[in-house]
Amino acid sequence: MERENAKGLLTQFERALAPDRVLTHPHELRTYESDGLVGYRAMPAIVLLPDTAEEVRNAVRICHEAGVPWVARGSGTGLSGGAVPVEEGVLIVLTRMRRILEVDLANQRVVVEPGVTNLQVSAAVSPTHFFPPDPSSQIVCSIGGNVAENSGGAHCFKYGFTTNYVVGLEVVLPDGEVVNLGGKEMDHPGYDLMGAFVGSEGTMGIATKIVLRVIPVPERFRTLVAFFETMEQAGHAVSDIVAAGIVPGAIEMMDRLAIQATEEATGAGYRLDVGAALIVELDGSEAECELAFGEVVGICERSGSVEIRIAQDEAERQLIWKARKAAFASMGRLSPNYYVQDGVIPRTKLPEVLSAIDELALRFNVSVANVFHAGDGNLHPLVLYDQSVPGEAERAEEVAGLIVQACVDAGGSLTGEHGIGIEKKRYMTKMFSDADLDAFQRLRCAFDPEQLANPGKVMPTPRLCGEVPGPYRRHPLEQAGIAERL
Amino acid sequence: MQVETLSEYAEVAEALRGTVGEGGTVRVCGGGTKLCWGRPALSGAVSLPTLGLDSIVEHNAGDLTAVVQAGVRLADAQAAFAEAGQMLAVDPPLGAGEGATVGGVVATADSGPLRHRYGGVRDQVIGIRAVLADGSVIRSGGKVIKNVAGYDLGKLFTGSFGTLGVIVEVSLRLHPLPGPVLTALGKTDDPQVLHKGAISLSASALTAVSLDFRWERGEGWLLARFGGGAGRSQAQRAEQMMEAAGFQTSVEEDDEALWADQRAAQRAPDGVVLKVSALPTDLAGVVRAAESVEAAAVGRAGLGLAWLSIEQPAPADVASRVEDLRARLAPRPVVVLDAPAEVRKEIDIWGSQPEPLLALMRRVKDRFDPTGVCNRGIFVGGI
Numbered sequence: 001m002e003r004e005n006a007k008g009l010l011t012q013f014e015r016a017l018a019p020d021r022v023l024t025h026p027h028e029l030r031t032y033e034s035d036g037l038v039g040y041r042a043m044p045a046i047v048l049l050p051d052t053a054e055e056v057r058n059a060v061r062i063c064h065e066a067g068v069p070w071v072a073r074g075s076g077t078g079l080s081g082g083a084v085p086v087e088e089g090v091l092i093v094l095t096r097m098r099r100i101l102e103v104d105l106a107n108q109r110v111v112v113e114p115g116v117t118n119l120q121v122s123a124a125v126s127p128t129h130f131f132p133p134d135p136s137s138q139i140v141c142s143i144g145g146n147v148a149e150n151s152g153g154a155h156c157f158k159y160g161f162t163t164n165y166v167v168g169l170e171v172v173l174p175d176g177e178v179v180n181l182g183g184k185e186m187d188h189p190g191y192d193l194m195g196a197f198v199g200s201e202g203t204m205g206i207a208t209k210i211v212l213r214v215i216p217v218p219e220r221f222r223t224l225v226a227f228f229e230t231m232e233q234a235g236h237a238v239s240d241i242v243a244a245g246i247v248p249g250a251i252e253m254m255d256r257l258a259i260q261a262t263e264e265a266t267g268a269g270y271r272l273d274v275g276a277a278l279i280v281e282l283d284g285s286e287a288e289c290e291l292a293f294g295e296v297v298g299i300c301e302r303s304g305s306v307e308i309r310i311a312q313d314e315a316e317r318q319l320i321w322k323a324r325k326a327a328f329a330s331m332g333r334l335s336p337n338y339y340v341q342d343g344v345i346p347r348t349k350l351p352e353v354l355s356a357i358d359e360l361a362l363r364f365n366v367s368v369a370n371v372f373h374a375g376d377g378n379l380h381p382l383v384l385y386d387q388s389v390p391g392e393a394e395r396a397e398e399v400a401g402l403i404v405q406a407c408v409d410a411g412g413s414l415t416g417e418h419g420i421g422i423e424k425k426r427y428m429t430k431m432f433s434d435a436d437l438d439a440f441q442r443l444r445c446a447f448d449p450e451q452l453a454n455p456g457k458v459m460p461t462p463r464l465c466g467e468v469p470g471p472y473r474r475h476p477l478e479q480a481g482i483a484e485r486l
Numbered sequence: 487m488q489v490e491t492l493s494e495y496a497e498v499a500e501a502l503r504g505t506v507g508e509g510g511t512v513r514v515c516g517g518g519t520k521l522c523w524g525r526p527a528l529s530g531a532v533s534l535p536t537l538g539l540d541s542i543v544e545h546n547a548g549d550l551t552a553v554v555q556a557g558v559r560l561a562d563a564q565a566a567f568a569e570a571g572q573m574l575a576v577d578p579p580l581g582a583g584e585g586a587t588v589g590g591v592v593a594t595a596d597s598g599p600l601r602h603r604y605g606g607v608r609d610q611v612i613g614i615r616a617v618l619a620d621g622s623v624i625r626s627g628g629k630v631i632k633n634v635a636g637y638d639l640g641k642l643f644t645g646s647f648g649t650l651g652v653i654v655e656v657s658l659r660l661h662p663l664p665g666p667v668l669t670a671l672g673k674t675d676d677p678q679v680l681h682k683g684a685i686s687l688s689a690s691a692l693t694a695v696s697l698d699f700r701w702e703r704g705e706g707w708l709l710a711r712f713g714g715g716a717g718r719s720q721a722q723r724a725e726q727m728m729e730a731a732g733f734q735t736s737v738e739e740d741d742e743a744l745w746a747d748q749r750a751a752q753r754a755p756d757g758v759v760l761k762v763s764a765l766p767t768d769l770a771g772v773v774r775a776a777e778s779v780e781a782a783a784v785g786r787a788g789l790g791l792a793w794l795s796i797e798q799p800a801p802a803d804v805a806s807r808v809e810d811l812r813a814r815l816a817p818r819p820v821v822v823l824d825a826p827a828e829v830r831k832e833i834d835i836w837g838s839q840p841e842p843l844l845a846l847m848r849r850v851k852d853r854f855d856p857t858g859v860c861n862r863g864i865f866v867g868g869i
Contacts, residue, residue, distance in 0.1 A: 106685055107765045107790070128689070150634045157631070163638065164609050179843045185763040186606070186789055187595070189821050189836045190866040191650075191847050195608055195641025199634050219691035239548060245571060245662030245714075284693050287716035344630045348548040376632040377549070413633040420635055431628070431635055439624035440637045442853035446846065458636070 006045035006068045006090050013048060013090075016058035021096075023047040032091050035076040035083040036137070040422050044071070044085035048092050053113075053170065053178070053208035056092065060206065061176030063090055069452045072206045074114060074142030077135075078149060079340065080421025082201045082457055092206065094144050100124045101209065109167070109184050111211050114144025118151075121212060129214040132159035135417065136325055147207050150199030152417035154250040154324070157375025158283075159215075161417070163198040168211030171197060174204070174448035184211055196443060201419050202454040204447035218249070218283035222293040223311040225320045226300040227274040231255055231370070234276035235350040237303035238374045241280070242347070244299065246292045248375060249283035252324050257334065257369035258382070259323075265330030268323035274306060278374070279324055281317075327371045328382070335367065335384035339396045342418040343407030347377040356406040357381055364399050366392075378416035379407065405430060420458045428460040441465070493538035495654050499621035502652065502859060505532055506619055511862045514648040516557060516590035519581025523594060523823050524647050524864035525835050531862070536589050539654055542566055544629070550660045551612065551629055556589025556653050563588055572660045575604030579749040589653045595645030598749050599696035599711070602788050604661060611640040613657030616650070619859040624651070631659045642850070648861040649869055650854040664695045664713025669741035670724035672708040672733030677770040680706040680787075683731040684769055688788030690727065692720050698748050701773045702782035708733060709744060751784040752793040752823075758804055759824040762815060765790040775814045779807040793823075804829040812837060836866045 013022045023029060024046055033041045050056045063070045070090040073083040085091045097113035103124055110125055118138040121131040134153035135141055146162045168182035181194035197204050228234040234253050241248065254277045263270045270277055280296050282289050300308050311317035331338045345353050361368045369382040381403050385396035404414055408430045415424055428437065437459060445465035456462060505512050513531040515521060539557035546552065547570040554563055561584045567573050577598035580586040595607045613627030626639035643653055674680055680699055687697055687710055696711040708728060712720040721737050728735045738744060753759060764772050766788055776783040776794045785792030804825065812820045822835045844867045851869045
């Protein structure tokens, strides 16, 4: 099978969708050359904007028949380059599929198309229910993207991740076949392929219909921000809260540099003379919330907090959160560019990992601001640099890589919520053995033996799927120079 | 044929490679409490016991995580975690002699009343180590709760009934024990009242540890369990809601036996147990369907999962009762769990699956276990 040029499929795509939803002009394509991680770019040959699952299916089938690789994209907010197109391949953009198909509150279910935004899901079930995973990009990021990346957010420690709320998927497989994984009901018989699909970063197909579980809104929230002289003290408070059996809805930490940047950007009133800010939010039933909140205040005091501010109303609560949610965006106040990492550590290793980060910052003479989902150990170190100074970008990237190494060495993970994508695939061997990667490849090959779905992502080195029946043929990825036969 | 108890992962690998070489199959066996589940195993399969993999490798109390070998009995793991005020939030029935192992519970994705608040086995598994048929020892996930590096093979292997490889070790997230517990209990003989009470409690802001129902011989109960310092006030509010919905109510302080009964009703050593994956709003219909085949029912009222048990059925009519029930509850999945050996051969254990999905599952099986060594034939579609 010779690999066809994607452009040669233009007429077929125009027939399958509609000419105005098949983009080929370079200035139109330019919009889609990168995602939220702007350092990686590639120009697709064709961008498709399907309206329906049927159109997605036809588009994927045309690609499959021609052996042309494709990438699915939602809102393009991903931070690991997962939606970067394949050069001269096809990009399938799902943002026009934004219908909410069913709201079934009695069963705590909502059925949506992939282009619906994360916040629209919660809006569709409010005010009584909500969808807990809440990435910072929730205003624009799509549910399809959340499913692909298994997105998290600030509320994961208590409520879990996207994967814990997906109960059913309609998936177009890379050969154009449609399957339903799971459903509205839990525990469908057979392999949990839905669980395997969520977080597979677009390498197993395209979800065209997504059944989500939503839950009742807690009746009470209590929020505080406690300031500490050191991150270590704040970390101590977190450990004591968890040890007391309290599971906060959210528990977030920022260091001195992060506080400085967010305060300049938002004027939320955070103290600037401290080394750490700890935001704790409890939610739940009235009685439960009040009881635990008193304990949390006591623990912060005993851990040496220099000041505890308790939100007295919703406006004050939003002000506390405003600073935290602006953390990434406000880094521009400190530095023209930053490199964000997403490593995870066992929470108890926080002091040693933070001091390792401090040492790296000193050794390489860079500044690192730390924002931290403290409950689940997910660190977001922001390595600051100035692209216009020669060598700084490379140095920042090197520091970021060493920070990830420190996280893995501490028994943690390369990524807690941003995904591997293009950006972190070279680190995969730090965490997984060849046998582990081979097991991942087995799963990928079961879904996509030709590897046309988002090739070049997740795995550190491209591998082909074995046992192609019949005489040897050059694989489309070999022809494209993406993969080599081993 | 019997393999000696295996205590090292390399021994498991060797046993598998040896079986592959001989063209045979293995039957992975933990505590042996659920070996009767699934389609009948092939005769001549070599038993591969995991009870020798019996150590709790790590319990990181400060991080609320643990790494546990497959052969550790769930009861022993819980006792160890409880010393730190923690638990694995999975409480299925433990079977004869409380023999259920962590590996067996993960492989079957069995669950109990704690599922209401904490999710299923899939939601607790944060990493997995397995030995594949070719002897390779593979790992996915890790030891941290939040982790999206690589594919989630933990979910793939959870509930795979040992057909993809031998699970030898799992990393688990733990939760704090809920503290002193008590239960609001409502009784009714009207399936509609049971249904309405369940929906209103699960839609409320109350945070129950478990929310179960039970129905037998024309009488039903709704059980809402609460824990911690705020447990009492929540249980009282739940009781008021039940009363308003038309139940006879009480609050039970000493509720351990109530919940042991709920778990026990998910098994029937001499009878038949069917698991129904329905929706919460199906509750009244599930109860009536159970009555129509003279079955008792328990389940998770807020999740739609139900276990229907028929005590000492006449083997001749089990198959027709199962098919009646499937027809009545269609398209909700109905899976046969416990059933006497003579009837297992006659009935469709897993129910039918659409072909494209089954084909995909077969491709997964073929990639992980191309020669069909691991638990061949027992799973969906004869996988």
